[in-house]
Amino acid sequence: MDKIIVRNAHANNLKHVDVDIPLGKLVAVVGKSGSGKSSFVYDILYKASQGEKVDVRIQGLPRVVVLEQRVKAAREMSLCETSAEKLRDALRETRKGDLLIVDEPCAGMAKEDRINVLTLLRSVIQKGASVLVVEHSKDIIVHADYVIEFGPESGSKGGEIVFQGPIKKYRNANTPTSMYVFSNKAATIGYERSPNKKAKSMQRKSLTIKGITKHHLHQFDFQLPLSRLVCVTGRVGTGKTSLLSVVYGALAKDRNAWKVRENFSSIEGKTNVRRAYFVDQTPLSTISTSTPATYVGVWTVIRDVMKKLPRNKQKNLSQMTIDNAVQKFSDYPIVVRKLGFLQEVGLGYLELGQKSNTLSGGEAQRVRLAKILSKKLGDRCVYVLDTPSRGLHLSDLPVLVRVLQKIIDKNNTVLIAENREELIQNCDEVVHLKNKSPRLDR
Numbered sequence: 001m002d003k004i005i006v007r008n009a010h011a012n013n014l015k016h017v018d019v020d021i022p023l024g025k026l027v028a029v030v031g032k033s034g035s036g037k038s039s040f041v042y043d044i045l046y047k048a049s050q051g052e053k054v055d056v057r058i059q060g061l062p063r064v065v066v067l068e069q070r071v072k073a074a075r076e077m078s079l080c081e082t083s084a085e086k087l088r089d090a091l092r093e094t095r096k097g098d099l100l101i102v103d104e105p106c107a108g109m110a111k112e113d114r115i116n117v118l119t120l121l122r123s124v125i126q127k128g129a130s131v132l133v134v135e136h137s138k139d140i141i142v143h144a145d146y147v148i149e150f151g152p153e154s155g156s157k158g159g160e161i162v163f164q165g166p167i168k169k170y171r172n173a174n175t176p177t178s179m180y181v182f183s184n185k186a187a188t189i190g191y192e193r194s195p196n197k198k199a200k201s202m203q204r205k206s207l208t209i210k211g212i213t214k215h216h217l218h219q220f221d222f223q224l225p226l227s228r229l230v231c232v233t234g235r236v237g238t239g240k241t242s243l244l245s246v247v248y249g250a251l252a253k254d255r256n257a258w259k260v261r262e263n264f265s266s267i268e269g270k271t272n273v274r275r276a277y278f279v280d281q282t283p284l285s286t287i288s289t290s291t292p293a294t295y296v297g298v299w300t301v302i303r304d305v306m307k308k309l310p311r312n313k314q315k316n317l318s319q320m321t322i323d324n325a326v327q328k329f330s331d332y333p334i335v336v337r338k339l340g341f342l343q344e345v346g347l348g349y350l351e352l353g354q355k356s357n358t359l360s361g362g363e364a365q366r367v368r369l370a371k372i373l374s375k376k377l378g379d380r381c382v383y384v385l386d387t388p389s390r391g392l393h394l395s396d397l398p399v400l401v402r403v404l405q406k407i408i409d410k411n412n413t414v415l416i417a418e419n420r421e422e423l424i425q426n427c428d429e430v431v432h433l434k435n436k437s438p439r440l441d442r
Contacts, residue, residue: 001060004045004099010055011043012036012358013159019148020164023062023099023130026121028144030135030177031162032393033362034154034349037134041101042066045132049099062130065094067102078241079281079387080108091120096128104361106137108387110235110419114139136362136393141181142167151176154363155321155349180394187422191402195227198379199411202227205272207382209250211265214242222247224382224415225429226272229404232417233424234433240417241386243433244278247415248384251276273413274380279368281390284356292359292367293322293352296374298338302352305332318353325352341370346399361391369403379411389420401426 004021014036021027031037048054049064067090087105094100105121106114114137121131121140135141147170149163163173170178180186195203205226212220216239224230224247232240246263253275284295293299302325320328322342329335342348345366350359359367365388372383388400401423404414416423424430 004061005059006044007057008055009040009044009058012039013155014039014044015159017150017159017161019161021130021132021148022146023060024125024128025130025145026125026143027130027132027146027148028135028141029132029148029150030141030181031150032154032158032176032395033360033366033391035152035158036150036160038103038360039159040150041103041132041134045099046101061099063095063098065090065098065100067100067105078236079390080113080236080241083107084113084236087117087120091124094124094127094129098129100124100129100131101133102131103134104136104391105133106135106140107390108417108419110233111139111421113236118143136391138181138394141177149173149175149177153349154346155351157349177394184422186394186397187425189398189401189405189426191398191405193405193409195409196411199227199409202272202380202411202413205269207247207251207267207269207273209247209264209267212243212246212263214246214263215239217242217246222431224413226269226382226413227408227411228413228428229401229408229426230413230415230429230431231424231427232415232431232433233419238433240433244384244386244415244417247382248276248278251382272380273382274378276382276384277372279372279383279385279388281365281386284359284364284367290356291352291354292342292347292350292356292363292370293339295356295367296338296341296371298335298374299352301332301335301338302329305329305335318351320352321348322350322352323348338374341373342367344373344399345370345403346396362393362396363391365389365391366396366399369400372407373403382413382415383407385414385416387418388416389418389423394422397422 002023006019008016010016029037029041044054044056046064046066048058049061067086105117118140124131133140144167146166151158151162163175171182207224210221212222216237232243234240249261250264250267251273252261322339326336326339347366408414
């Protein structure tokens, strides 16, 4: 059999889909965050390969090698470096006839590294294996042999197959993803910058940290222009994550600040910064009952409001979407305000009771952004984000940039480590770190 035949697959938001996956090919699984990609790949294909009971009829499924969905950074390594090592391990384990499943192997990587990942995946196919990659990177998608797109939207509006076929046909498919893949639409923000007076004044100032020495950085001097969107780029292993951690540590002011205020010799301009925030890729919560609503601090408020309503209106709060909740609680400004931040980052389709640990990587990342917005933003703050585009669909990138620019316009600074060209094009300043990437070079 030259393909995997999947019929009537149902899990989470998947609507009993039928899929044919060609073997011996590079197959890209694409779609918006929460569209059903991960449900299909992990809750159907992978679980079926492990002998678990799943709601599907499936034929021709070979031995599966999977690169775990959520990679955690190893000690003394960045998330990108860890992902590269994990990919190498998975490639060594894959044999002829196997199906290798990988999730966003290019996340956070520079163009050169993404091309090297593509070469590595192709080498596996040349050995007689098959590759199924869940991906948002244009470089992987446009060079795939076959594309399967889930959608058309997310959550209850997703879970369907909007396209499956060879890449040549996909170019003209005009789907929610292809229209971004084959254009520069993802770089179009459509937001008019409007910095306040303090922000305009702050733009003439900067923060300088000298003598940074950590991992791949040696006596490195870094100048951070304030009230700007500043992007640090570079290949795997160039020191992007190290630089961000030193900057954050140099500005930290809490009781444990002394533990992270290290690896540099001097700092100038610190009086221009009130405090710093670090937004990383750690799980939203380790509590099993956590939801996006609890994460942004609105769940308690909703429950207090519900107690005041008639009993017949208190039902189904665990199934109500955020969009519906905004309408239901329209007379309660604090609820509308906090839920509005989740809407602003495109998560209005999520149910209030949806558990945080069921969110896709892209959904979790947007919840983190919503939490930043939900706080009463002061000024003179520096927000540090390591690979904020991780897990985000191309259509989410303009949303991300708009959120960051709004934060900056209130007289704050945003420092990101990022390699997606769509974001780099919209940054005010770009710092490129140069070094070789031995972990991915052939």
